Amino acid sequence: MNVHVTQPETQGSAAPAVDYDEKIVKQFFTATVVWALVGMLAGVWVALQLAWWPANLDNPYTTFGRLRPLHTNAVIFAFAGNTVFLGIYHSMQRLLKTRMFSDALSQFHFWGWQLIIVAAALTLPFGHTQSKEYAELIWPIDIAIAVVWVVFAINFFGTIAIRKVKHLYVAIWFYMSFVLTVAVLHIVNNLSLPVSFTKSYPIYSGMTDALVQWWYGHNAVAFFLTTPFLGLMYYYLPKAANRPVFSYRLSIIHFWSLVFLYIWAGPHHLLYSALPDWAQTVGAAFSIMLIAPSWGGMLNGLLTLRGAWDRVRTDPVLKFFVVAVSFYGMATFEGPMMSIRPVNGLAHFTNWVVGHVHSGALGWNGFMGFGILYFLAPRIFGRIAKPSWVETHFWLGTIGIVLYIVSMWSAGLTEGLMWRAVGEDGLLQYPNFVSIVDRLNLFYWIRFLGGAMYLVGAVMMAWNLWLTARGGGSPDAELPVAAPAK
Amino acid sequence: MNTNKAANPPDWHRRLIENKGGLMAVLSVAAIAVGSLVELVPMFTLEFEPREIEHVTPYTPLEVAGRDIYIREGCYLCHSQWVRPFRSETLRYGEWSRASEYAYDQPFQLGSRRIGPDLHRVGGKYNDAWHYEHMKDPRSTSPGSIMPPYKWLYDASWSGDDIDASVAGLITLGQPFPQEQAGNPQAHAFKQAKAISEGLKEFDIEVSADKEIVALIAYLQRLGQDSKAMAEARAAAEGGE
Ligand code: HEM
Ligand code: HEM
Secondary structure (H helix, E strand, C coil): CCHHHHCCCCCCCCCCCCCCCHHHHHHHHHHHHHHHHHHHHHHHHHHHHHHCHHHHCCCHHHCHHHHHHHHHHHHHHHHHHHHHHHHHHHHHHHHCCCCCCCHHHHHHHHHHHHHHHHHHHHHHHHCCCCCCCCCCCCHHHHHHHHHHHHHHHHHHHHHHHCCCCCCCCHHHHHHHHHHHHHHHHHHHHCCEEECCCCCEEECCCHHHHHHHHHHHHHHHHHHHHHHHHHHHHHHHHHHHHCCCCCCHHHHHHHHHHHHHHHCCCHHHHCCCCCCCHHHHHHHHHHHHHCHHHHHHHHHHHHHCCCCCHHHHHHCHHHHHHHHHHHHHHHHHHHHHHHCCHHHHHHHCECHHHHHHHHHHHHHHHHHHHHHHHHHHHHHHHCCCCCHHHHHHHHHHHHHHHHHHHHHHHHHHHHHHHHHHCECCCCCECCCCHHHHHHHCHHHHHHHHHHHHHHHHHHHHHHHHHHHHHHCCCCCCCCCHHHCCCC | CCCCHHHCCCHHHHHHHHCCHHHHHHHHHHHHHHHHHHHHHHHHHCCCCHHHHCCCCCCCHHHHHHHHHHHHCCHHHCCCCCCCCCHHHHHHCCCCCCHHHHCCCCCCCCCCECCCCCCCCCCCCCCHHHHHHHHHCHHHHCCCCCCCCCHHHHCCECCHHHHHHHHHHHHHCCCCCCHHHHCCHHHHHHHHHHHHHHHHHCCCCCCCCCEHHHHHHHHHHHCCHHHHHHHHHHHHHHHHC
């Protein structure tokens, strides 16, 4: 029997004490909370700019074109990235029953990564960008990322090498694939020739550059926002539910098919482009197949809760996890649908894609992150300052997501249909582009509202965790997450 | 208790694979290598349609500077340069986009959003004065626009030295700049910019040639010109037959 899954180690249990590095866990914990606020604030701001253009503030540094990459980098690499590192440094030590390979490397990784984020925040508003989505950072920062990543990889594999348990639990495979694949993607997509300290030109050109970028870009989604988060799901969901993972065999099939299929899917970002037809066809076919492993993984997560559903109603951590996994299922249903050529013909370029992105980003990544923070807080600090706020956060976030994605679907369908409307006379029915833009304004405001609610929830969380860490507030013994696992 | 058999893994593959960190690492890289190699390698040997590529030339030094501004300002986050082969798109924008047109796009600028209209065919659609007014205050030419104003492009100057460095880099990457541009890129850029600022005088617009807005206009007016040349050649070939 798979001991470390079925029997979550409890504080002060009889298991032989391992001197885990808790400092690094706390550091990544703090960074996750801080960057969540920064990244989401930037998101709400760009959302406002589309609803009300004066929010560009008429200066170069805060226009949409410069702030949007700041948003995407901050939420993906700073918020989601630190969430993943938090989860890995916490769970890996426990799964392998050993301290990390080297504290010095852990510290280097932590501080190196935070410096990279600060460097991003200091370059993107000044327009220093490579213009490739999610690979905007300029070449000196790219080199720094590569160095920090290698250090992380050494620490990661070093820890595997010195592990005290023989078996590598499924979460570790997902982490491993993340560590290795992100390195490959990052290096290949960023090969470029510097012409100054802040500018470089990629060695690829035209459609080749486009395919390399979307091979990267899609797999940034796959191997930064999906694979490691699935690893987190496989660790934290069974832990929080105090049940074994539903099926070990399914997790094996899930892992290998997901990793093998995902890497092919990039061309679904280039359907109906000048990319050769065979590449478009292959990319679309693999994207559609991806629904199988994605839903396999989702079901493995949800079915882990069988027999524990009554707990979901009362345990806010499980609530966050269940909603996260459900949105994962939704995004990975929508994605394959959007890879069907005619559907993509309608959805592409529209706000529908933005809605799809955020059902994954807000629902899956955001809620997994929040759930893990709330799961860990009582384990790190012994309690949570304001348990009732967790519930409020959950509902603010959930309603925020729904407002966000429903408004973006509506906006996407509206503009998609209006762009393509051709009358009986063979002429465009809406030749004036701005008249279509006009129709989206209400949807942009609703999205702004949804995003703002989501942000308010995150602020409540940050405040709550701050009080928790500071030792303020009133300890509440009834908080389910703080209850010792049986 | 746990009645689910699948949660008790058969031992053989654990012994064989999942207990071996090194092997897992090799296999998971192999799993991603297959798709990557199959999709990417053929792209490096891609050949352009000869009758198209002969009409495509690298951007001029000034256009390179304008393109760098386009990238810096993140215009690609609101504008695509990718007309799809649909009737509604060719009606709205013009010829659909061909692979050869992008030959000298480093980095590519296809974009993934259309918060504003596609720009791949915008060259020649408006005159320079329109762009000059539009970039300063988009609502002056397009009431209801949500595009931000770009007033700083009218104060800042492009740098000749940057242009030299950029063109040198692009030549290293294999772009075939004609000799009159490669020899002294910034002088060529200045000449082209001068012509634009002279042209703007006819609209009572006084702008010195070294302003960033001039470079950006040069770039915008270039977009789609190669496609036009291709289309004219196609038409001529058909007419001649
Ligand atoms: C408070 C919450 C958030 C708000 C209000 C927000 C808002 C926005 C807006 C307005 C855009 C630009 C969309 C466009 O091009 O029209 C955007 C893009 C994006 N956001 Fe967010 N965002 C939020 C949170 C997040 C989070 C947590 C993540 C990731 C974990 C995320 C990932 C992204 C990505 C990847 C894009 C680029 C999408 C694309 O290129 O299609 N966002 N966001
Ligand atoms: C089986 C899984 C999935 C498939 C097949 C898929 C497919 C797609 C497709 C077809 C697009 C639209 C491309 C376009 O027309 O421009 C897209 C965009 C996107 N998806 Fe997914 N998706 C999947 C899951 C996810 C998940 C779980 C997330 C987030 C965590 C996500 C994040 C994104 C992002 C960020 C974009 C926008 C990229 C951009 O244009 O900048 N996807 N996806």
